[in-house]
Amino acid sequence: MASMVTPFVPSPGTDRVSRSNPGAWLILRPAGDGAWEPWARLECWRERGGAGASDSLGYHFDLLVPGADHAVALADSSIPSSKGGKFAIDLTAAQPLSRGGTPGCSPRGSGDLSNWPLGNYRGFVMSAAVQGEGRCSKPTVEVGVAHVGCAEDAAAFVALAAAVDLSMDACRLFSHRLRKELSHLRADLLR
Template sequence: MNPQAFIRLSIGSLGLRVPGITLNGAKSGRSALSFPCVREIRLRGFPVQTAIIPLVSSPETTPDANNIASSFYLQESDLKALLAPGCLLKHHACLEIVVFTGHNESHFGIGIKRQHIGTFKLEVVPEWGNERPVILFNGWIHIGKNKWLNGIAGAELHLRVKLDPDPRYIFQFEDKTKLSPQIIQLQGTIKQPIFSCKFSQDGVSPRDPLSNFWSSSFDGSELDIGKREERMESAFITTPFVPSTGCDWVARSNPGAWLIVRSDVCRPESWHPWGKLEAWRERGIRDSICCRFHLITEGHELGDLLMSEILISAEKGGEFYIDTDKQARAASSPMHSPRGSGDFAAVSLAAGCFVMSCRVQGEGKCSKPLVQLVMRHVTCVEDVGIFVALAAAVDLSRSMQALPQKA
């Protein structure tokens, strides 16, 4: 089972140093900059990523190299698109980090424009596709065309830009999840059956929610990762998807829930709880389905770990993912990163990375979920199966959230 090539472009260790400006806003010179500063990280074809950039006052201080501010994940087709000249460009695309002072805001109805401090550019080159770790830049650099800004010596930006190979396995459901489809691996134009699965829904009954389940089994195809004996990974409904009191949709106060379980290596008839997925509908101008996933860590001092909480458009669908880098920057509570493959419950608080994603369609559409799983979390077929079971639970949660049709 060969993975597809992906690379992770990470930008971290960010800091801004401006002579005459200290952390508390004290200054020297004829005018001041408005802090905090904001940086936009741009790469053609990807959404702009925006966040606060810290101010560094001491010349001897170096920002933490492990602090990742942004990450981009590129597959072969993305790199080819970036290397192709744009319609008005003679050169390849660039990674751009644009630094501004303050935020866009208004005062007494009058708009106040943020001020551009400077821009760092790094051209995309074919060597990015060599599939080996490389540090593209690390250190301080003057940004902007001028060495002086508002009478203050020009700003310096510190950053660390690194490329790492990050291969992934890609799987797709051949039909609707409720129709117990085969799960195939996509390798370019090759489609290889990997799992067969079964979905059972004996009504959505509060009396016996565990009668509703989804399970997968390895179909015996030739793979080159670890064990080949057949096992099953399953997802059971533990809390039925029923409307909350006074409304006709599954609300946050009483979400539906799935228990994701994996078989015991020594005793295939035994099950171990692995994760819990809760889902409910968020009402608004455009309804969303919220999927919240906890990793079950029995006996761990931190208790069950929140790994993902994602809003998916009810109408258009979207992507559920576990990406501890991305979510740590967006979440108010800390997100944790799994350390290793089969023992996914082992947690490394320092690391952050993409783990998996599952793309689903909106309500009323044939979803056929597309699942991406990073290779470093796969040591055996069972590791793939447990994430496929999670993806199935996400898709079934989406389909079970549909509002009843009016007569």
């Protein structure tokens, strides 16, 4: 499950969500007995495009470490706002972020995703195809088999992909209109 913890609001004096004031999602996972606990945090903002380039959705993804006051950064990149692209966590590079590793396989299934050794593990974790802003998106999620021990593990990655997809529209310029299906929801709420 994903829960918005910092609203997507424009930075003072602008009509955009900026890196200095990002919106944020807390990705939750089952903790047993009907309770949920934090698994990861996703921050998103709108980055200005350079000369001739379009804007993009910037993002930073941290895996939360239980019982610690720090997080492990796993992804920090951007996706073109106009055409979309892939959100990916792939630590197969020679020097993946050099901020830690990624979870291995879940030793006890759901509720244990962030208890893996975080130092030496590398490999493909997940990717999600995301449409550009204003488009009705149905994200396609791919998850590395080593990272899924049960349905709840997979659900955490699906919630992360949904949060990235929703952030594409949440970080739209505030001077633009919402896409049609979100506008209907807003009209229903205002009644």
